[in-house]
Amino acid sequence: MSSSAGYVPRKASVLVSEALSDTRIVVVNGARQVGKSTLAREVSRSAPQVVERSLDRPAQREAATSDPEGFLEHDGLMVIDEVQRVPDLWLAMKAAVDEDPRPGRFLLTGSARLLALSSLPDALPGRTETIELWPLSQGEIDGLPDGFVDAAFSRGAELIHDPDAPETPRIDRAEYFERAVRGGYPDVVQRSLPRRRGRLLAGYLSDMVSRDVHQVAQIQRSEGMQRLLQLLAGQVAGILNVSRLSNDLSLDAATVRSYLSILETIFVIKRVPAYAPSPLTRATAAPKITFVDSGLAAHLAGGLTRGSTAGNLLENFVLGELGRQITWCESVVQLFHYRDRDQREVDAVLEDLAGRVVGIEVKAAMSVRSDDFRGLRVLRDKLGDRFHAGFVLYCGHERLSFGGGLGCLPISALWRTAPSGNRPIR
Secondary structure: OOOOOOOOOOOHHHHHHHHHHHOOEEEEEEOOOOOHHHHHHHHHOOOOOEEEEEOOOHHHHHHHHHOHHHHOOOOOEEEEEOHHHOOOHHHHHHHHHHHOOOOOOEEEEEOOOHHHOOOOOOOOOOOEEEEEEOOOOHHHHHOOOOOHHHHHHHHHHHHHHOOOOOOOOOOOHHHHHHHHHHOOOHHHHOOOOHHHHHHHHHHHHHHHHHHHHHHHOOOOOHHHHHHHHHHHHHOOOEEOOHHHHHHHHOOOHHHHHHHHHHHHHOOOEEEEOEOOOOHHHHHHOOOEEEEOOHHHHHHHOOOOOOOHHHHHHHHHHHHHHHHHHHHHOOOOEEEEEEEOOOOOEEEEEEEEOOOOEEEEEEOOOOOOOHHHHHHHHHHHHHHHHHEEEEEEEEOOOOOEEEEOOEEEEEOOHHHHOOOOOOOOOO
């Protein structure tokens, strides 16, 4: 069957199909309105027998609660939307797949990090595979490869001299900020007028606070959660300072930490941990807080296209694109940030399983200076041979080498670069 009209092909679709071929239960996790249900529907089109359920529908939710075993009876593939709404289904699913262990029994979607929910009675170890779905990437929106992370580890600084790199159409600084402010929620991307996007995001925030937050925790002051979101947006991509947030919100630190955990569980924010060669040091250093969708951050902060915070929004945008690619790239990669005692920083540090590191600085300028590589040089000197390459991603157009495995690339290299190796571009 052909894809639905208007459907934007997702990089994660191949991952879901692969998982269904050898895993009993496949979970697609992600924020509200990122396209989980649409993805599940598209992937399940190839299955010979499909049963669809949505636990957002009261009658189906009551049936699942009253008779979990009967609700799950089916032949072929069962797709269950918003599965976190009925935790009792998990034990019934465990019994069902243990009795009939063939792969591709269940395809589940959820708007929360399911394994983080204390209400779930069993995590079904060994029976599930979880795939994280983010808002649309720039490559998904434009139909481009989104292969920078894989290419950075396979080719390193050679990317600076990539003879196949597309140079047109060129993107200017204003367009980069337009993309960051737009974000990647599919319904938002389809709206051309900023005020229409704003109304949609306002409704999204209202639903998120009234529904998603209460699904994972009972909070006493929803206005505190809303104020926290605004504060985080005002310092987007900044280092987490719980004490400062606690003072600004007139809430105790434990409550602030609880609210942050809730926002991460429902895929609104993401912590980027600090990088250090020692895992012990990483555990004690402060993370950065980023928004999963830069458009939501911009909406909360009223635009963020001018002033010093604009650079932070662009950094959040780049970190978000890297985070998306990490979920589907062939390399197994973790994302960190780096800051030493002298406040020398690297915005993004990518480390693969072999311990190789790619450092990335983000600049909102149209040109690059040698001093922009200061943090990358510090990191390179500390890591020695483990340092694979370092890039300044900026709003200009030129690809230039600055020596020693360092160079600058346009930000658009994130989605215009094709992955290297034998794996096909999805």
